[in-house]
Amino acid sequence: MLITCPYCGPRDVVEFTYQGDGNRTRPDPASTDLNAWNAYVYDRVNIAGDQNEIWQHSGGCRTHLAVTRNTLTHKISSVRSTHAEPPAPPKPARKKPRAKA
Amino acid sequence: MAEYSALSIIRNALSGNTNWKPAWRKPDPKPSYDVIIIGGGGHGLSTAYYLAKEHGIRNVAVLERGYLGSGNVGRNTTAVRSNYLLPQNIRFYEHSMKMWERLSHDLNYNVMFSQRGVLNLAHTPAQLDDYTRRGNAMRHLDADAELMDVAAIKRLMPIVDDSKTARFPIYGGLMQWRAGTARHDAVAWGYARGADRRGVDILENCEVTGFIRDGDRIAGVTTSRGEIRAKKVAVAVAGSTGHVMRMAGIDRMPIESHVLQAFVSESLKPILDTVVTFGMGHFYVSQSDKGGLVYGGDIDGYNSYAQRGNLPIVEDVMSEMAALFPSLTTVRVLRSWGGVCDMSMDGSPIITTGPLPGMYLNCGWCYGGFKATPASGWCFAHTIAKDAPHELNAPFTLDRFHRGTVIDDKGQGATPRLH
Ligand SMILES: Cc1cc2nc3c(=O)[nH]c(=O)nc-3n(C[C@H](O)[C@H](O)[C@H](O)COP(=O)(O)OP(=O)(O)OC[C@H]3O[C@@H](n4cnc5c(N)ncnc54)[C@H](O)[C@@H]3O)c2cc1C
Numbered sequence: 086m087l088i089t090c091p092y093c094g095p096r097d098v099v100e101f102t103y104q105g106d107g108n109r110t111r112p113d114p115a116s117t118d119l120n121a122w123n124a125y126v127y128d129r130v131n132i133a134g135d136q137n138e139i140w141q142h143s144g145g146c147r148t149h150l151a152v153t154r155n156t157l158t159h160k161i162s163s164v165r166s167t168h169a170e171p172p173a174p175p176k177p178a179r180k181k182p183r184a185k186a
Numbered sequence: 187m188a189e190y191s192a193l194s195i196i197r198n199a200l201s202g203n204t205n206w207k208p209a210w211r212k213p214d215p216k217p218s219y220d221v222i223i224i225g226g227g228g229h230g231l232s233t234a235y236y237l238a239k240e241h242g243i244r245n246v247a248v249l250e251r252g253y254l255g256s257g258n259v260g261r262n263t264t265a266v267r268s269n270y271l272l273p274q275n276i277r278f279y280e281h282s283m284k285m286w287e288r289l290s291h292d293l294n295y296n297v298m299f300s301q302r303g304v305l306n307l308a309h310t311p312a313q314l315d316d317y318t319r320r321g322n323a324m325r326h327l328d329a330d331a332e333l334m335d336v337a338a339i340k341r342l343m344p345i346v347d348d349s350k351t352a353r354f355p356i357y358g359g360l361m362q363w364r365a366g367t368a369r370h371d372a373v374a375w376g377y378a379r380g381a382d383r384r385g386v387d388i389l390e391n392c393e394v395t396g397f398i399r400d401g402d403r404i405a406g407v408t409t410s411r412g413e414i415r416a417k418k419v420a421v422a423v424a425g426s427t428g429h430v431m432r433m434a435g436i437d438r439m440p441i442e443s444h445v446l447q448a449f450v451s452e453s454l455k456p457i458l459d460t461v462v463t464f465g466m467g468h469f470y471v472s473q474s475d476k477g478g479l480v481y482g483g484d485i486d487g488y489n490s491y492a493q494r495g496n497l498p499i500v501e502d503v504m505s506e507m508a509a510l511f512p513s514l515t516t517v518r519v520l521r522s523w524g525g526v527c528d529m530s531m532d533g534s535p536i537i538t539t540g541p542l543p544g545m546y547l548n549c550g551w552c553y554g555g556f557k558a559t560p561a562s563g564w565c566f567a568h569t570i571a572k573d574a575p576h577e578l579n580a581p582f583t584l585d586r587f588h589r590g591t592v593i594d595d596k597g598q599g600a601t602p603r604l605h
């Protein structure tokens with residue numbers, strides 16, 4: 086299985102860590118709603134078909150990725166960063182000093 | 187009905203093996219039953235058998251999507267053991283072990299239960315301490331366990347690398363002598379024949395496609411062979427639990443489906459007469475009566491309903507085998523396959539009434555449900571017949587995750603690939 090990381094390109098699955106069901110939302114850390122926490126920790130969607138899941142490119146750029154993968158065929162139909170907008174690549178801190186003549 | 191004896195083998199050989207009777211009937215579905223069991227795996231079949239035998243409930247149908255035994259009951263690596271740490275698990279699996287010891291006799295069908303022992307190897311002093319604790323917990327509750335030192339392990343298993351320079355030197359091990367293996371197909375066939383004989387209809391190629399409701403009560407199922415109604419509908423579909431429960435409108439469960447692979451090598455002369463597990467990583471092996479090594483390791487690690495796995499685990503399993511038994515690196519692999527396992531969030535099963543009225547649920551077997559087959563069916567039949575769990579399966583509820591009473595034998599948390 087290959088996963089195409091938006092930053093690094095197609096990479097072997099061994100470079101990635103599976104983080105499971107991507108349909109869960111973590112409650113606010115200050116929340117005291119036990120049901121919401123229990124659901125977040127223990128309940129899974131577990132679809133036979135196209136499933137939303139989270140993977141981390143832990144052996145590469147370490148970005149968390151939202152992946153849509155078919156659990157019957159292992160075919161991956163979409164991969165994007167879990168950030169709504171992928172962060173812009175960092176700007177160089179200062180201009181490269183130009184070589185002096 | 188088929189009976190097997192030396193005489194029947196001779197008689198059938200003389201008539202060209204054309205007169206064997208089928209072991210179970212192939213009936214057409216009736217419009218309704220007292221109990222429908224969805225899933226013709228080991229657990230569905232044993233549930234039907236004990237419903238008829240122990241509770242006199244014989245108007246029962248087992249609905250199997252494919253052919254009988256096409257699921258994990260025919261795909262597992264057949265290890266049977268009760269070497270757990272937590273009392274709920276030891277009691278349940280030890281009950282199962284005692285049932286295994288009588289099973290061939292009870293079914294009048296040879297399931298080839300072989301008490302060749304299951305040995306867990308320890309590779310650090312801390313791991314040996316941990317095994318000592320588990321062994322004590324087992325003995326406390328009437329299961330057998332014995333610590334073995336390296337010399338005894340080497341005598342038992344001369345091919346193991348016991349050198350100090352091994353990649354992971356062996357410090358000792360925990361042996362359960364009464365544990366072992368059984369012939370998995372025979373378990374399915376034996377229960378099927380026993381249930382059929384007591385009047386249970388086994389309906390193969392009968393896929394459940396939806397549930398019939400009467401108000402909020404489950405009143406039957408729609409299938410590829412038509413509608414079938416029942417007073418009670420029991421679900422025992424192992425790896426397909428998420429998919430089937432979704433048809434009943436339950437779209438979140440404390441279950442993930444994962445694929446586990448297994449491997450068989452070419453036939454070898456007898457070299458290993460016990461089941462061994464490697465303590466650094468995840469690898470286990472036994473030798474079948476035909477001589478092939480039967481072995482496996484971890485699940486692939488991401489949700490899958492495909493009955494096939496990927497190559498990284500193949501590499502993983504082979505390298506662990508080579509670390510433990512360097513002499514086996516030249517042995518060729520004959521075949522490999524995968525099965526879809528219902529991984530629960532604490533590694534322990536669920537056998538319960540509900541979660542909907544008229545429904546009963548059996549799932550969460552992870553990759554260890556074969557050894558549970560007798561006790562699971564026995565407890566599930568009790569739960570269905572009495573509308574209440576037996577004390578052995580009372581801890582294995584569905585709501586334990588939300589009530590904070592998880593049964594996490596290894597203390598790994600809600601991450602299936604660590605169980
Ligand atoms: C490779 C591998 C190795 C294993 N090794 C061991 C081991 O050494 N020891 C051990 O104890 N356990 C082991 N296990 C686990 C064990 O095999 C399972 O936990 C156990 O078999 C599950 O219960 P079952 O037999 O009822 O499942 P299954 O045989 O899978 O039965 C479920 C049945 O439900 C049917 N079904 C699904 N959906 C529908 C539907 N919609 N309608 C009708 N029928 C349906 C399926 O076709 C299937 O036949 C292993 C599993 C695998 C995959």
Ligand SMILES: [Zn+2]
Nearest residue numbers: 090093142146
């Ligand atoms: Zn990357």
